[in-house]
Amino acid sequence: MLPRANRLKKSADFSKVFRRGYSAGNKTVVVHHLPASSGEGNPLVGFVVSKKSLPRAVDRNLVKRRLRAVSAKSLQNFGEGTLTVIRAREKAKTTSFHQLASAVEQALARAQAKGKQ
Numbered sequence: 001m002l003p004r005a006n007r008l009k010k011s012a013d014f015s016k017v018f019r020r021g022y023s024a025g026n027k028t029v030v031v032h033h034l035p036a037s038s039g040e041g042n043p044l045v046g047f048v049v050s051k052k053s054l055p056r057a058v059d060r061n062l063v064k065r066r067l068r069a070v071s072a073k074s075l076q077n078f079g080e081g082t083l084t085v086i087r088a089r090e091k092a093k094t095t096s097f098h099q100l101a102s103a104v105e106q107a108l109a110r111a112q113a114k115g116k117q
Contacts, residue, residue, distance in 0.1 A: 002072045008046030008083060017046070017085045024110035028092050028103040029067075033111035036081030043078035045071045048087040063088045070101045077108060084108070 008014065021034035047067050049060045067086050071078075078084055086104060095103065 002045065002068045002075075005042050006045055006071075006075060008044040008085065013044065013083060014046055014048075014085060017083045021083065021085070022111045022114035024107045024114060025087075025089075026103050026107055028089055028095050028100060029107055030087040030089065031104065031107040031111045032085040032087065033078075033108065033115060034083040035112075035115045036079065036083075038081055041081040043075060043080065043082045043084065045075075045078060046083075046085045048085060049092075050087075053088065053090045054093055059093045063092045066092075066097055066100055067104070069097070070104050073101070074105060074108075077105065079112070084111075 008017075017032045017034045021032045023030055023032045025031065047064050049063050049067075051060070054060045054063060067088065071086065092100060
């Protein structure tokens with residue numbers, strides 16, 4: 001489970017990541033990543049699973065649980081003080097846990113690389 005201290009909750013923070021952050025994606029997920037300005041603090045991670053991509057609440061909740069578990073396992077990869085939003089696509093529902101984990105890691109690495117340029 002993703003600790004409370006690492007959850008992105010405020011709407012303003014989500015908007016800031018979408019406006020100023022770097023994004024990278026694949027067929028399963030899109031990762032929006034905003035590097036830390038000060039480099040201090042906990043990395044914050046938020047999730048977006050829309051009704052448009054997954055109309056059934058059961059499917060949305062399943063994908064969110066999987067994304068939270070993936071994020072909790074790889075929390076050290078996000079970086080200190082960063083803000084990250086992981087947006088699920090329709091294919092995330094049929095993807096296995098391990099494939100979802102690798103998709104998130106790949107997209108995160110690409111978004112972080114864009115931020116360092």
